[in-house]
Amino acid sequence: MSLKNPASQTAALETIELGPFDFESGCRLESVELAYERTGPSHAPVIVVCHALTGNQAAVGTQEQPGWWAGLIGEGCPVDTSLFQVITFNVLGGCHGSTGPASMNPDTGRPFRQQFPKVTIRDMVRAQYEALKKMGIHQVKAVAGGSLGGMQAYEWGLLYPDFMEKLLIMAATPYLSDYGIAFNHIGAKAIKNDPLFQDGNYTTNESLQGFEIARMTGMVTYRSPTLFEKRFDRSNGGDTYEIQSYLDYQGDKIKERFDANSYLYLLDAMNNHDIGRNRGGWKAAAAQYKADLITFSFEHDLLYPEELISAFSSAAPKAFHKHIPTDYGHDGFLVEFEQWGRFIKDELNED
Incomplete structure (x- = not known):
């Protein structure tokens, strides 16, 4: 087509x-x-x-x-x-x-x-x-x-x-499924346990490393192992593997375009x-x-x-x-x- x-x-x-x-x-x-x-x-x-x-x-x-x-x-x-x-x-x-x-x-x-x-x-x-x-x-x-x-x-x-x-x-x-709820739980825990989350009263998304971890956790479930292997093939750019750099990038990117509290509310709705x-x-x-x-x-x-x-x-x-x-x-x-x-x-x- x-x-x-x-x-x-x-x-x-x-x-x-x-x-x-x-x-x-x-x-x-x-x-x-x-x-x-x-x-x-x-x-x-x-x-x-x-x-x-x-x-x-x-x-x-x-x-x-x-x-x-x-x-x-x-x-x-x-x-x-x-x-x-x-x-x-x-x-x-x-x-x-x-x-x-x-x-x-x-x-x-x-x-x-x-x-x-x-x-x-x-x-x-x-x-x-x-x-x-x-x-x-x-x-x-x-x-x-x-x-x-x-x-x-x-x-x-x-x-x-x-x-x-x-x-x-x-x-x-x-x-x-329980499997889906499990990954959502990990992401939500990472956000809520971030010391700078402050029960949702954070100053800015940029300070939330827990939000980065939540997004990286999600990205692992969104793509298949086969795709990761084909795309990254254990390549590294020096100190880190490309897959690590990719996940770091995704973690940074989500903080620029999404609100962490909203993310938590939508995870709960999905659960x-x-x-x-x-x-x-x-x-x-x-x-x-x-x-x-x-x-x-x-x-x-x-x-x-x-x-x-x-x-x-x-x-x-x-x-x-x-x-x-x-x-x-x-x-x-x-x-x-x-x-x-x-x-x-x-x-x-x-x-």
């Missing part, structure tokens, strides 16, 4: 005010807003895109700064923005314009930090639904996402089963993701989907194994599963669109 320039048209970045919002926890904020990216013809069918843990609303991005799904979304791409209108929200609890731990608490005049209400995947989806209603959108073609974004897509199909025609779920399981919660278990929940559903697993994905994703698809009506061979592991949903993007294109263009 030949993929055209994904940023050949302007993607608008905006914010929408929702007003009061009640969280699953019972907490209430009087003012919540979500930041979003919107691209494609305003009259075209809508596709809602949900981002992963350290993603944001810039799925398409710009010519100068392509988004995290540039190449999958754009004119002439599998999600063709000459045919579809694509809206991507920064999640509730995020740190790129949506209300979250770094936002100002109007009651104190200081950032919420660890005083922000506990956020669930269902809270994120409910907030996005309210935003779409305010935008005058009451039906969408599809909801798509990978990893944390896939968790949101699962919940979209259960909270609002008649709202979309299709669900496109990549590298996500109906609940987070508690379970479509079967209060629905009689995940198999009973799987039977409730109405939308056409396609799931993708990626070879060597340590966190979201093919067996569990395909088992879900077997239990859900109108579901189809596709396993993608790749050396990228979990991060396969962010790359190699020429390998699997055609399945997305075919699903979206199906009458």
Whole structure:
């Protein structure tokens, strides 16, 4: 498949005010807003895109700064923005314009930090639904996402089963495994045990070495051993191996673009993701989907194994599963669109 320039048209970045919002926890904020990216013809069918843990609303991005799904979304791409209108929200609890731990608490005049209400995947989806209603959108073609974004897509199909025609779920399981929770726990411990974290009242991300360690721990699970071996091959640049330098770079980079408190809130939301919660278990929940559903697993994905994703698809009506061979592991949903993007294109263009 030949993929055209994904940023050949302007993607608008905006914010929408929702007003009061009640969280699953019972907490209430009087003012919540979500930041979003919107691209494609305003009259075209809508596709809602949900981002992963350290993603944001810039799925398409710009010519100068392509988004995290540039190449999958754009004119002439599998999600063709000459045919579809694509809206991507920064999640509730995020740190790129949506209300979250770094936002100002109007009651104190200081950032919420660890005083922000506990956020669930269902809270994120409910907030996005309210935003779409305010935008005058009451039906969408599809909801798509990978990893944390896939968790949101699962919940979209259960909270609002008649709202979309299709669900496109990549590298996500109906609940987070104990293995996934274990790695999230290590990352969260590293952040919280950093002396400069100060119960979330740190001065700046730049001071948090624990945040670096959390990100490095995550990166080890996102890629496969095969890819690491091919890419680094025990090469060293003097005092350190290239793999060490790579992880150090990733640890530094995350501090420049993400808030540590938000990271912790989203980890907790992932840990508690379970479509079967209060629905009689995940198999009973799987039977409730109405939308056409396609799931993708990626070879060597340590966190979201093919067996569990395909088992879900077997239990859900109108579901189809596709396993993608790749050396990228979990991060396969962010790359190699020429390998699997055609399945997305075919699903979206199906009458």
